[in-house]
Amino acid sequence: xxxxxxGFVATGIMMARDPEENPVIAYLVAGxxxxxxxxxxxxxxxxxxxxxxxxxxxFQGMRGTDSWSWSEVRDFRPYRPTGKTxxxxxxxxxxxxxxxxxxxxxxxxxxEVEGSLGNGWELRAADLADLLNRARGLWLRSGGxxxxxxxx
Numbered sequence: 001x002x003x004x005x006x007g008f009v010a011t012g013i014m015m016a017r018d019p020e021e022n023p024v025i026a027y028l029v030a031g032x033x034x035x036x037x038x039x040x041x042x043x044x045x046x047x048x049x050x051x052x053x054x055x056x057x058x059f060q061g062m063r064g065t066d067s068w069s070w071s072e073v074r075d076f077r078p079y080r081p082t083g084k085t086x087x088x089x090x091x092x093x094x095x096x097x098x099x100x101x102x103x104x105x106x107x108x109x110x111x112e113v114e115g116s117l118g119n120g121w122e123l124r125a126a127d128l129a130d131l132l133n134r135a136r137g138l139w140l141r142s143g144g145x146x147x148x149x150x151x152x
Contacts, residue, residue, distance in 0.1 A: 002044055005036035050117060052132070054139045059117060068115075070140050071095060076132040078125035079113055088125035090117040090132070 012030025016023045043062065051058040056069035074095050078088040091113030121128050 002037065002040035005033045005040060008033035009037070048118060048120065050121070052135050054142070057132070061118065068094075070136045073115065073136070076129040076136070077113075078129050079116075081116070087119045089119045090121070090125050090128050091115065092117070092132075 009030045012026050012028075012033065015021045015026035016030065018026075039062075048061040049059070051060075056067060056071075057073065058067045059065065072095055073092050075093045077091055079091045080087075081089055093114045117128075119125060123131065
C-alpha cells in the first residue's frame with residue numbers, strides 16, 4: 001500500500017510539471033495521496049500485533065491496545081465488514097453479548113460480529129479464526145485463568 005500511494009504522489013507531481021495539465025488538480029491528487037504515506041509507513045514499521053497467551057488475547061493496533069480473556073470472547077470467524085470488500089476480517093462475539101470490541105462506529109451495525117481484529121494478518125482470515133478458536137478451546141480446557149489481561 002505504501003508503494004501505491006507513493007506512486008500516486010509521484011504521478012500527481014509529474015502531472016503538475018506537464019504544461020498541458022491543470023497544476024491545481026495535480027497537486028490536489030499528490031497532496032491527497034501524500035496523506036497516506038505516514039499512515040502506511042507507520043503500519044510498515046509498526047504493524048498490528050496479536051499475541052495469544054494462556055490467559056487470552058492481546059491486540060495492539062494503530063488505534064491503541066486491547067485485551068480479552070478467553071472467557072470473554074467466542075466464535076472467531078472470517079467476515080466481510082461491508083459486503084463489498086474482497087478482504088475478509090476476523091470477527092468474534094463476546095460471551096456476555098456486550099458490544100465493546102475493536103470496531104469502528106460504522107461496523108457496529110453489523111449483526112454477525114461484536115468485535116473485530118481486522119485484516120492484513122499473515123494467515124488467511126479463516127485460518128486465523130480457526131487458530132483462535134482452537135487456542136481458546138485448548139486454554140479454557142487446560143484451566144487458563146480466564147482473568148482479563150489488563151485495562152481497557
